[in-house]
Amino acid sequence: MDINQVFMTGNLVRDPEGKCVGTDKQFATFTIAVNTRSAKANDNKPEFFSCVANGVTADYVMKYLRKGSSVGIIGRLYTSKYTTKSGEQRVTCNISISQLKSYYNKEADETSIEGSNKISKPPYLGDEKEADPDHKNDLDEVEDDDLPF
Numbered sequence: 038m039d040i041n042q043v044f045m046t047g048n049l050v051r052d053p054e055g056k057c058v059g060t061d062k063q064f065a066t067f068t069i070a071v072n073t074r075s076a077k078a079n080d081n082k083p084e085f086f087s088c089v090a091n092g093v094t095a096d097y098v099m100k101y102l103r104k105g106s107s108v109g110i111i112g113r114l115y116t117s118k119y120t121t122k123s124g125e126q127r128v129t130c131n132i133s134i135s136q137l138k139s140y141y142n143k144e145a146d147e148t149s150i151e152g153s154n155k156i157s158k159p160p161y162l163g164d165e166k167e168a169d170p171d172h173k174n175d176l177d178e179v180e181d182d183d184l185p186f
Contacts, residue, residue, distance in 0.1 A: 042112075043113060046110075047069035049067050049105060051104050052103050053098045063092070098137065102139060
């Protein structure tokens with residue numbers, strides 16, 4: 038069995054771009070920077086990854102995410118081939134997003150985004166009671182004796 042699964046967190050390096058294919062297929066492309074750790078204290082460098090979201094996820098990306106937004110993503114890697122204007126063959130590696138979680142930062146939202154470009158707080162990232170008013174996601178308390186290990 039082969040596995041093609043990517044999990045990462047990072048920050049958008051620029052505003053996402055929305056695109057439409059035909060009349061019903063829309064998608065959003067964006068690049069995230071992911072910091073890498075190095076054995077040397079000051080030698081950490083970011084890696085950059087191109088991401089593609091479609092459907093409802095693309096709508097969310099275009100509505101709520103901007104340059105600097107922190108996100109966690111789950112997706113799969115895929116490659117694309119294209120030919121440049123000079124006739125060179127190129128191959129790119131992208132991430133097709135299956136799940137995305139934005140990490141809302143109120144201070145960054147209020148200080149770095151002004152005027153009509155100001156994004157609102159994503160609807161499900163508010164107060165926990167507001168996000169789950171029926172408490173369906175509450176966990177029952179478990180006794181140590183109930184655990185199988």
